[in-house]
Amino acid sequence: DAGVIQSPRHEVTEMGQEVTLRCKPISGHNSLFWYRQTMMRGLELLIYFNNNVPIDDSGMPEDRFSAKMPNASFSTLKIQPSEPRDSAVYFCASSLAGTSSYNEQFFGPGTRLTVL
Amino acid sequence: AQKVTQAQTEISVVEKEDVTLDCVYETRDTTYYLFWYKQPPSGELVFLIRRNSFDEQNEISGRYSWNFQKSTSSFNFTITASQVVDSAVYFCALRNRGSTLGRLYFGRGTQLTVWP
Numbered sequence: 001d002a003g004v005i006q007s008p009r010h011e012v013t014e015m016g017q018e019v020t021l022r023c024k025p026i027s028g029h030n031s032l033f034w035y036r037q038t039m040m041r042g043l044e045l046l047i048y049f050n051n052n053v054p055i056d057d058s059g060m061p062e063d064r065f066s067a068k069m070p071n072a073s074f075s076t077l078k079i080q081p082s083e084p085r086d087s088a089v090y091f092c093a094s095s096l097a098g099t100s101s102y103n104e105q106f107f108g109p110g111t112r113l114t115v116l
Numbered sequence: 117a118q119k120v121t122q123a124q125t126e127i128s129v130v131e132k133e134d135v136t137l138d139c140v141y142e143t144r145d146t147t148y149y150l151f152w153y154k155q156p157p158s159g160e161l162v163f164l165i166r167r168n169s170f171d172e173q174n175e176i177s178g179r180y181s182w183n184f185q186k187s188t189s190s191f192n193f194t195i196t197a198s199q200v201v202d203s204a205v206y207f208c209a210l211r212n213r214g215s216t217l218g219r220l221y222f223g224r225g226t227q228l229t230v231w232p
Binding site for chain 2: 033042043045048056089091093103104105106107108109110112
């Protein structure tokens with residue numbers, strides 16, 4: 001089975017440009033998570049969805065960040081306009097959430113974003 | 117509140133040495149789940165193990181072993197006879213049973229370097 005798929009794997013853009021990161025979760029998983037990893041702040045949860053509905057976006061840094069999950073097999077994280085401090089590795093993860101399961105998350109390979 | 121502390125930021129060992137990575141957690145829930153993830157230099161986050169709070173039996177998988185002690189709120193990870201390929205960042209994570217939608221709380225990670 002395919003794991004979590006993210007694209008692009010690397011993105012280099014200039015400040016002020018719009019950036020869109022994409023994620024395809026594992027088939028059958030009902031929760032999806034977006035994380036950001038930096039040296040300074042470690043692994044931060046930005047937002048997560050359950051059954052395509054955003055549950056908690058309190059980790060989204062500011063209004064420049066937005067995320068959508070139009071269906072069970074696709075999610076996007078958009079940054080508009082991008083700034084150099086947004087440079088980080090962005091991970092998408094998915095899990096099968098429920099009271100009776102461990103809910104371990106499976107991570108995608110990440111998108112390394114560099115904003116010049 | 118939920119919190120995971122990995123006090124060891126970096127550890128360096130020489131190949132074939134044993135090494136233990138510490139993880140201390142805080143939670144008010146009586147039912148919870150603990151996880152370890154590995155992030156090798158290639159960057160992806162790989163799930164290693166899960167444990168629920170009712171199962172304090174230690175687990176061994178090859179050169180890896182995990183020691184779960186509720187009395188000290190610790191879930192430590194030991195690598196026996198370390199190898200260069202074990203070099204990675206290791207993350208400990210916690211999920212409360214009440215978090216039915218699968219949110220995990222991660223520690224800051226421990227960078228393990230194994231020298232030949």
